[in-house]
Amino acid sequence: xxxxxxxxxxxxxxxxxxxxxxxxxxxxxxxxxxxxxxxxxxxxxxxxxxxxxxxxxxxxxxxxxxxxxxxxxxxxxxxxxxxxxxxxxxxxxxxxxxxxxxxxxxxxxxxxxxxxxxxxxxxxxxxxxxxxxxxxxxxxxxxxxxxxxxxxxxxxxxxxxxxxxxxxxxxxxxxxxxxxx
Numbered sequence: 001x002x003x004x005x006x007x008x009x010x011x012x013x014x015x016x017x018x019x020x021x022x023x024x025x026x027x028x029x030x031x032x033x034x035x036x037x038x039x040x041x042x043x044x045x046x047x048x049x050x051x052x053x054x055x056x057x058x059x060x061x062x063x064x065x066x067x068x069x070x071x072x073x074x075x076x077x078x079x080x081x082x083x084x085x086x087x088x089x090x091x092x093x094x095x096x097x098x099x100x101x102x103x104x105x106x107x108x109x110x111x112x113x114x115x116x117x118x119x120x121x122x123x124x125x126x127x128x129x130x131x132x133x134x135x136x137x138x139x140x141x142x143x144x145x146x147x148x149x150x151x152x153x154x155x156x157x158x159x160x161x162x163x164x165x166x167x168x169x170x171x172x173x174x175x176x177x178x179x180x181x
Contacts, residue, residue: 041070041094044130044156049077051171056154056178058083058126067116067129067139072098072109074128079109083126088116122146130156137161143181153179 044052053074058064060082066074069087071094079085086109089095095113102109112119117135121127121142129139140160143153159165159177167178 041091042130043070043073045172046073046077048172049074052128052154052156052176053077053081055169055171055176056126056152056167062126063124064126064128065116065121065124067127068131069098069111070094072101072111075109075111076101076105076107078126078128079107086110086112086124088112088114088119090115117142120146122148125151127151127153128156129153131158133158133161143179147181149181151181153181155179 058078058081062078062083064075064078064083064085066072066078066085066087069075069089070091072087072089075085075087075098087098089098089111090113092113095111098111101107102111117138124147127139127143127147129136131139136155136158137160139153140163143151143160144163147153153160155177157174159175160179163179165177166180167176169176169178
């Protein structure tokens with residue numbers, strides 16, 4: 001082997017090793033987050049989100065929050081409409097991705113790497129969530145206890161177990177349940 005090829009081989013090997021470690025680390029972090037929250041990362045398409053936000057008449061006066069915001073796509077779309085927009089995400093990789101997009105897009109959004117179940121949701125006028133039924137049941141109690149009468153909750157696929165939705169629609173594959181307190 002010529003020295004040039006040997007150097008390239010070593011550099012490529014180091015790159016592959018670093019990539020493999022990063023992949024293993026991010027997978028472990030995602031598994032840890034899933035075990036903690038019981039909520040997998042399932043992104044909603046931008047097209048469907050635009051439809052949901054339009055159907056629910058999200059506007060600049062709203063204080064929007066996405067619970068389990070993933071890469072921030074719902075938060076960025078709400079901010080584009082003019083709403084004050086925030087997201088809660090526990091997964092380290094998705095939180096980092098959303099914060100990076102925020103900087104690159106020069107967006108005035110807020111992203112928190114916190115457990116929303118430990119936060120007061122009373123300041124938000126619109127709560128968007130795509131959560132598993134167990135977490136939705138806990139969110140329903142927080143919605144009743146903490147939110148103002150004009151607060152709207154938008155739930156994708158899994159409804160609150162006890163409250164009746166004021167609106168149900170299906171922009172694409174899954175149902176959307178809208179609640180007004």
